[in-house]
Amino acid sequence: MTSNQERARQLMADSRFAFMNGQYREALNLAKEAIQLASKEADAYQCAGNACMSLEDYDNAIDYYKKALKLEPNNGNRYFNLGYAYASAEKAGESVKNLAKAEELGCTPENTVQLYNLLGIICFDIGRYNDALVNLSKAEAIIGIDMDIMRRKAIIYGMKNDVRKGLEVCNQMKLIAPSEYTGYQYAFRLLCQAGRLEAAKRELSIAARYAAPSMDYYMDCVSLELRTYEQDKDNEHMKKSLALLVKALDTLRPSVKEVAETYISAAELWLQLEDADRTIECLNAALNPVSSFNHGFEIVPKDYSEIRLTEYDVEEMIENDRIRIENELGEYGLEELADSIDPDEEGSRDFLTVIGSEEEAPEEEYKLDGNSSYELTPDNTDQVNRLYVGAYTLKSDFAKVIDYARKLQSSESAHNRYIGIYSEANACMKLGTEDYKQKYEETIKFFRNAMIKDPSDITAVTFRIQCCTDIGEYGEAEQLCNLLTPEIRKSFLEKVKEAKGGGE
Secondary structure (H helix, E strand, C coil), X not given: CCXXXXXXHHHHHHHHHHHHCXXXXXXXXXXXXXXHHCCCCHHHHHHHHHHHHHCCCXXXXXXXXXXXXXXXXXXXXXXHHHHHHHHHCCCHHHHHHHHHHHHHHCCCHHHHHHHHXXXXXXXXXXXXXXXXXXXXXXXXXHHCCCHHHHHHHHXXXXXCCCHHXXXXXXXHHHHHCCCCCHHHHHHHHHHHHCCCHHHHHHHHHHHHHHCCCCXXXXXXXXXXXXXHHHHHCCCHHHHHHHHHHHHHHHHCCCCHHHHHHHHHHHHHHHHHCCCHHHHHHHHHHHHCHHHHHHCCCCCCCCCCCCCCCCHHHHHHHHHHHXXXXXXXXXXXXXXXXXXXXXCCCCCCCCCCCCCCCCCCCCCCCCCCCCCCCCCCCHHHHHHHHHHHHHHHHHCCCHHHHHHHHHHHCCCCCHHHXXXXXXXXXXXXXXXXXXXXXXXXXXXXXXXXXHHHHCCCCHHXXXXXXXXXXXXXXXXXXXXXXXXXXXXXXXXXXXXXXXXXXXCC
């Protein structure tokens, strides 16, 4: 007859097999059966804890790992698992304590690497950047060069504003994976952070030559245009950005998520160009990305002649021509190639094979899976609603502004809620509703209460100033401006002064 211990070991083996096949609930149930038969078996609790981790039930995972640790208090791997569970439950203090004990007792090589990685992430999250770098370097010393570790190190150097060392890490990434955009992307961000926009532009040109095209690349090109716009306020940068978004969708095989987010980005740009109708068209497309993309929705209609080829397109065309000529005619071109080959006895080179152009099979037009569905993230939803508010404000359709302002009021973000609350009051005033003054009084009271609740809530202060300015309470608005920093105060005082003089 099979003993309970043997049966428990079979159940643990079955639990591990179910876990490996992604059957986490089944793995947990099998582990629980094993625990009932062998309550002193640490591995049974380990199996249960692993299943709970994959089910994102971190509290129960912690309980199971604690029980495994109690049975084997000198096992470093048990401390590692408990530390990992605490980190997943966002309990950094308990996590660090258990991971430190795991390091002291020793773990398997695999867990040791994860341990230092985890300590690096936790130290980064709590702002201990030097400690984060030390732990990531320890992990690197064990497993050698690792792209994930280098990515984290590049980010940390960025947070420390150590651009030089960050760029050194980016160069390491490029040496390991020159066709991946990652190294170029982090270098681009570091250079932008340092305000070295010309160098950032060169980084994108290098990436275009060596890395495979990606949505991240095109979005960084857009980001550079917008950074440049902040300096010269030239709307041509907005138009170049729109052309880049068109290029991205035409060149890549984007996912549904990328299509939706590209449409939203296009809406942002059209709103800055004060074209409300095209903003709304892009937002509507973002809400139905599959259908819009498959039916050929155009971010920039073909008859919109103002959007021309960007400098990135021109550079790419020149580079493609150079590569094509090299591939077809050799590095030096046809004339140099012919001169380099000795003629026959009669001085002829008729023996050369004529290379004709081959007809390429037409590439099938890329379509998104018609059965796929996509829900915008909460952040995307807030962004869409904000843009609708802005577009309908441009169109003076204040009834629609109120509709979308109320949607913003249910946002998880306090800032977006504030935008929704203020926008509704302002739209009521623009519509001339009978209760708009009462609406403003309620809105001012709301922001006053927010300031009482959190005296550091500068956003509530600025919205309250704007409300007072809207209804002509200029003295109150000017007094509230004294709560702002000198730079922000100056801007708002100018707005109040303009409103007093009859401006909007």
